[in-house]
């Protein structure tokens with residue numbers, strides 16, 4: 001009897017004191033594990049290990065032991081959070097906290113909602129599920145179709161300072177491309193695609209390699225016996241970048257995939273050696289055709305895309321009706337020089353695009369064309385030279 005009484009007493013003691021279970025924390029739908037210490041709830045606010053949560057949201061963090069202050073940086077956002085104060089700072093602006101960061105058993109715990117929201121996350125609490133979810137909408141991606149005349153150069157700005165350049169225009173356009181990248185605060189170039197060895201695509205690359213450190217260069221592996229080709233090869237050799245031939249590989253930048261759709265094939269025509277690539281961000285896809293013509297189009301699959309960089313400056317040898325039916329773009333961008341001697345873009349291609357109700361943007365008319373997207377929707381802005 002006595003034993004039963006003790007058991008009952010223990011149970012009543014357990015239930016008399018409300019024990020709050022540690023809530024589950026999810027970031028973009030994936031559970032976060034806190035190894036150093038469990039999340040705890042204080043005054044209705046969840047506190048979690050400081051370094052773990054800052055790093056989980058993609059910030060770098062420094063802890064100053066003397067001032068007991070964490071400094072966290074992500075992109076252009078800087079957050080100061082002190083263990084001894086209920087005033088935090090976001091980009092120099094003070095912010096009053098309901099519950100300050102605190103030290104528990106030698107561990108620094110930070111208010112979860114504040115950290116999530118400070119870096120632009122959406123923080124939601126589901127009491128039934130005891131779940132806190134932090135959601136970061138994908139950062140913006142900007143695809144710049146630079147006006148380089150009768151030539152191609154496309155700069156892609158990705159989150160976390162990742163930069164891709166597809167072609168760099170002709171030799172004369174090289175300095176303009178470099179100047180354009182400088183204006184966009186490009187620090188270095190993670191990935192460069194040299195679509196094919198024609199002057200209007202690779203002529204400007206030596207100038208870019210001179211100005212920027214490029215980490216990886218992908219080309220078709222097909223060279224021509226021209227001064228342009230030789231200058232390109234020498235510049236690439238002295239860059240010290242990883243240099244590979246297109247072979248259907250993918251590059252990942254967070255959730256964003258940049259896919260090379262072509263590989264080591266033999267073609268009759270230099271244009272068809274173009275490295276064709278696809279940028280996939282959320283629900284929005286961009287297809288970059290270089291100067292690839294119908295023979296290549298017929299061999300590509302899984303090409304549906306919202307934005308099509310039309311092949312070969314709008315020449316009638318590209319953008320076949322069957323291909324267009326498979327891409328079903330909303331927007332076609334044509335990189336083309338005003339009054340060029342090739343008659344690009346071809347009236348038949350323009351008509352085909354118009355008949356399919358595809359919005360047409362042309363560098364000869366609209367100047368630099370910038371498509372910005374968060375992976376859900378996109379908008380387009382144009383900048384003509386003054």
Ligand SMILES: [Zn+2]
Pocket residue numbers: 151152198200201291312313
């Ligand atoms: Zn071209």
